[in-house]
Ligand code: URP
Ligand code: ZN
């Protein structure tokens with residue numbers, strides 16, 4: 001038995017087009033688009049009609065960087081797959097790619113199985129996994145090949161966090177050489193963690209313990225140096241490279257230079273680097289701890305380079321790096337020692353709205369909004385055109401977005417399982433009204449109508465964004 005829904009009278013926006021069109025959905029997929037008012041569109045009959053007059057009809061957001069339940073610094077990120085994917089849906093994100101973690105001394109498989117078990121049956125929206133590789137050895141390298149074949153086609157490595165996730169240059173080069181052969185994409189946390197640890201020790205010895213010193217020791221130059229080194233290692237290996245959570249203008253410059261040379265080097269930034277700064281890290285009474293993440297927030301002057309990178313396509317993706325820790329009991333672990341503050345910010349619910357505000361503010365066009373938040377992350381990580389666009393054959397992951405609604409971001413109204421908002425009091429124009437995941441209503445006129453377990457694991461193909 002087929003079930004049909006038609007969305008009428010909206011402005012359909014994809015990365016390439018803006019058209020006044022009706023959208024026909026059947027059995028969870030888009031089957032046709034037709035200009036509103038034309039005989040083709042008028043001829044459609046459906047069990048259900050959604051009127052999108054005055055609204056945008058956009059592809060569901062694809063957040064390619066989240067950490068639900070991540071173990072970090074002796075605690076766990078406070079959103080579970082259930083609460084985090086529900087919050088994502090409220091914010092118009094309908095697919096997440098989370099990070100499964102290999103523990104040192106364990107296999108990739110064990111890590112992936114553990115993350116599958118956490119997510120299975122709990123997600124409100126579809127999900128996929130990248131793999132964090134913490135321990136490169138002969139076995140791990142072989143496992144990478146198998147994972148790529150199974151649909152885990154990207155691997156995160158860390159030049160930061162010695163003793164935890166850290167890989168040295170030799171381990172990085174080996175993983176890159178392997179990915180050059182098997183089609184995987186290396187995602188790099190590019191900060192010189194060995195040098196940062198020296199500066200941390202020296203700062204603490206001077207009695208510099210407040211959250212703002214987190215930003216001072218994790219220097220922009222050490223992000224730029226690591227970014228440069230990662231690019232050169234990838235070039236030696238002949239592998240593509242995706243640099244995650246880029247925050248320093250000097251790192252953007254490294255990526256831009258590599259791209260001008262024609263290399264397959266890509267950059268992601270996050271809303272916190274576009275909208276927040278070291279001013280937040282310096283907030284008194286330990287409030288600055290709410291803004292501790294790595295790479296760190298930078299002085300405001302860096303934001304112009306990030307916006308420019310997004311406009312020139314030197315940066316291609318905006319993900320959240322959603323990794324929430326409550327202020328009470330979690331961020332507080334670092335009172336008296338900033339290096340013990342768990343790293344990460346909440347944001348999975350805020351990304352689509354903040355980037356729409358960037359459209360309102362004139363930083364990017366509406367199509368670029370969809371490109372950096374939906375289409376390119378889907379292409380980059382092998383989910384396109386199932387995810388990231390509205391086209392015949394695509395999953396009916398669709399957001400009805402009210403571009404005129406006014407909202408104030410706040411912990412009082414958000415749905416993330418965390419006791420503060422990084423954007424408390426921020427006024428933005430635009431709000432999600434209705435969300436369909438594979439045609440099923442997850443949010444209906446600002447009420448949650450989804451369920452844990454609707455979301456399914458989604459295997460991915462290899463990167464579809466190579467030059
Ligand atoms: O501070 C951050 N970004 N926490 C999450 C882990 C990571 O490095 O992405
Ligand atoms: Zn990272």
Ligand code: ZN
Pocket residue numbers: 256257259260312314
């Ligand atoms: Zn360029």
Ligand code: ZN
Pocket residue numbers: 065067321323
């Ligand atoms: Zn992350």
